[in-house]
Amino acid sequence: MRLRLFVVTMAAGAVLAQGQVKSEPRPGVTPAAGRGGVRVIPPEPCVNQWTVPGACDIGRVDPHDLSGVWTRATGSGSLGNDVKMTPAGEAKFMANKPSFGPRMVPPALGNDPMGHCDPLGLVRNIILEVAGRSFEFAQMNDRVIQFFEWAHQYRTIWLDGRAFPKDPELRWNGYSVGKWEGNTFVVDTMGFDPRTWLDNLGHPHTENMRVQERYTRTDRNTLTMTFTITDPAYYPEPYVSGVKTLRLNPEKTEEDKIETFCVPSEEENFNQNIRNPAAGLPKK
Amino acid sequence: MLALASIPMMAHHGTAASYDPDTFVTKKGIVTEFVWANPHSQVHWDVKEADGTVVNWGGELHSIAQLIKNGWNKNLIKVGDEITVTGHASRAGAPYMVVTSLKLANGKDYYRDNTGSEGGN
Numbered sequence: 035m036r037l038r039l040f041v042v043t044m045a046a047g048a049v050l051a052q053g054q055v056k057s058e059p060r061p062g063v064t065p066a067a068g069r070g071g072v073r074v075i076p077p078e079p080c081v082n083q084w085t086v087p088g089a090c091d092i093g094r095v096d097p098h099d100l101s102g103v104w105t106r107a108t109g110s111g112s113l114g115n116d117v118k119m120t121p122a123g124e125a126k127f128m129a130n131k132p133s134f135g136p137r138m139v140p141p142a143l144g145n146d147p148m149g150h151c152d153p154l155g156l157v158r159n160i161i162l163e164v165a166g167r168s169f170e171f172a173q174m175n176d177r178v179i180q181f182f183e184w185a186h187q188y189r190t191i192w193l194d195g196r197a198f199p200k201d202p203e204l205r206w207n208g209y210s211v212g213k214w215e216g217n218t219f220v221v222d223t224m225g226f227d228p229r230t231w232l233d234n235l236g237h238p239h240t241e242n243m244r245v246q247e248r249y250t251r252t253d254r255n256t257l258t259m260t261f262t263i264t265d266p267a268y269y270p271e272p273y274v275s276g277v278k279t280l281r282l283n284p285e286k287t288e289e290d291k292i293e294t295f296c297v298p299s300e301e302e303n304f305n306q307n308i309r310n311p312a313a314g315l316p317k318k
Numbered sequence: 319m320l321a322l323a324s325i326p327m328m329a330h331h332g333t334a335a336s337y338d339p340d341t342f343v344t345k346k347g348i349v350t351e352f353v354w355a356n357p358h359s360q361v362h363w364d365v366k367e368a369d370g371t372v373v374n375w376g377g378e379l380h381s382i383a384q385l386i387k388n389g390w391n392k393n394l395i396k397v398g399d400e401i402t403v404t405g406h407a408s409r410a411g412a413p414y415m416v417v418t419s420l421k422l423a424n425g426k427d428y429y430r431d432n433t434g435s436e437g438g439n
Contacts, residue, residue, distance in 0.1 A: 133332020140336040140409070151357070184357070292383045300355035307353075308360050308378050312336050314410030 095254045097217040100171040100178070102282050104257050109278030111161050112233035113263075123238060123268030130236030137236065142305070142313035147230060149305065151296035153206035154185050155230025156223060157245060160261065168283055178212060178219075184294050191221050198224055204241055206230060219249040232263070240267045255282040333378070337406040337416045345375050345415075346402040354392040357381045361417065363401055377403055377417040380430060390428055399423065405430075 115136060119127055131137070131144040141149050148154060159182040160169070172179040178191040189207035202209050202225035209225040223245045232239055243265035250258050257280040263273040311317040347365035359379035364372050379385060382392075395401060400423040405415030420428045 133335045138332055138335040141332045142336070144332065144335075146332075292386050294381055294383045295356040297356045300353075301357060303353065304355065304358040304360060304378075307362075308358070308376050308414060309336070311376065311412055312378065312408045312410065312414035314408075314412055 095251065097251045098214060098219075099173065100219060100249060100251055100257065101173050103168050103170045104280035105168040105283040107279050107281045109276055112235045113161075113237050113273060113275075115235065117237060117273060118270055119237075120266075120268055120270055123265075126238040126268065127236055130231060130238060132231075132234055132236040134234040135236075140309075140313035142310040142315050146234070146236070148234075148296075149301070149309075151185065151298040151301045153187055153227075153230060154182070155226065155232070156189065156207040156210075157232045157239070157261070157263065158230060158234075159185065159187060159207065160247065160259070161233055185296050189223075198222075204228075208243075208245065217250055221247040221249070223247075238268060239263070239265050242267060256280070257282070333406075333416050336409060337378075337414075338409050339406055341407045342404055342418070343407040343415055344402060344404040346400070347375065349395050349397050349399045349401055350374060351397065352395050354382060354385075356383075359385060361395065361401070361403065361420070363403065365413075373413050375403070376414045377405060377420075378414070379417055388429055388431065394428065395420075395422070 112135070130146075131139050132146055133139060133141045133144045133149075138144075148158075168183055170181040170183070172181065176192070176194045178193060179188055180191060181188045187207065189205075189210055191210040191212040193212050195213075196211060198209060198211065204225055204227040206227050208223040210221050210223040212219060212221045214220070224243070226239060226241055226243050226245075228239060228241045228243075230239070231237060243263060245261055245263055247259060247261045252258055259278050259280065261275045263269065306318045345363070345365045347363040349361065349363045351360070351362040353360040358381065361377040361379060363375055363377075365375050366372050380388070385391075402421040403415070403417055404419045404421075405417040408414040416430075418430050422428070
């Protein structure tokens with residue numbers, strides 16, 4: 035597999051200078067406390083203030099602790115309608131028939147993998163277009179697990195300093211390694227299964243795509259992130275996302291709300307009995 | 319009425335492509351099936367038209383979590399119940415709608431999206 039040049043892009047406004055943020059241990063909660071070494075974010079004193087930016091100062095939390103369920107509050111859910119593509123990328127893009135945006139067709143006449151609960155892939159998962167736009171981080175000593183609820187998909191982000199595999203088996207969410215740059219958690223990913231779309235507009239990618247995500251916890255309740263996609267076969271220049279802001283979701287972090295789930299058999303039943311006939315196709 | 323949320327916020331895959339957000343239709347009838355499921359629930363009901371024919375309508379609903387958030391539950395309706403359903407009609411002219419509100423025989427209304435809901439599933 036040919037590796038592509040990976041471009042590191044700093045996220046404007048998303049990086050706090052190292053040492054700028056005060057981190058203090060909380061009484062009774064050590065950085066590695068909790069079941070299985072997962073860090074625990076206590077509900078006090080910031081409970082019910084999660085929608086207020088800056089309500090809880092970063093000094094009350096460890097900025098290297100990203101544990102919890104995060105729900106996107108701002109930022110686009112797609113790459114946008116003006117992404118530059120190569121001729122090969124454009125051809126693949128046109129073969130994808132989405133049900134959103136200027137090229138939308140009824141889902142029954144499209145080919146969005148989401149319509150059958152197929153894996154969304156990393157970029158589409160982190161763009162957070164669905165399911166309350168939430169994901170959860172669970173931190174361990176040597177890895178971080180990121181869980182995407184709607185599709186019940188997860189990925190492992192290795193923190194043990196390992197290098198990428200030289201010829202990885204392709205994965206729906208790729209192969210991820212992470213590191214800290216100051217208070218920004220930087221995740222690099224490669225080895226993607228090319229069957230996924232990057233967004234609901236049908237932007238494609240190749241198996242040689244590289245993705246870098248940059249996450250910064252700017253206060254107890256706020257996480258900002260950006261990502262950069264590098265895939266020169268389809269995109270002549272790296273795609274750099276805008277800053278996406280997420281809020282800590284206490285309903286799902288501290289309670290146990292009803293799950294969301296894309297269930298293939300239930301989606302197929304829906305497709306046959308509602309989606310397809312609603313578009314004028316025969317009901318099976 | 320709380321149900322008049324914008325279509326693009328309403329579903330995970332292209333509701334606006336299948337249903338006309340500018341058109342509302344209301345159909346009263348008898349429930350033939352209620353499917354409580356993820357990522358979409360469904361309701362089907364028989365509607366007696368003015369000419370005496372009976373047409374079975376289908377309604378697209380949110381996911382279970384979203385419906386619960388909006389006050390629905392899995393026992394809300396059962397086969398044989400009388401319901402009055404309002405929604406955006408199928409662009410293809412088929413007897414299907416994406417449901418925006420459902421009224422039970424007791425007069426109580428249930429909505430697809432409540433105020434403050436993000437919508438989507």
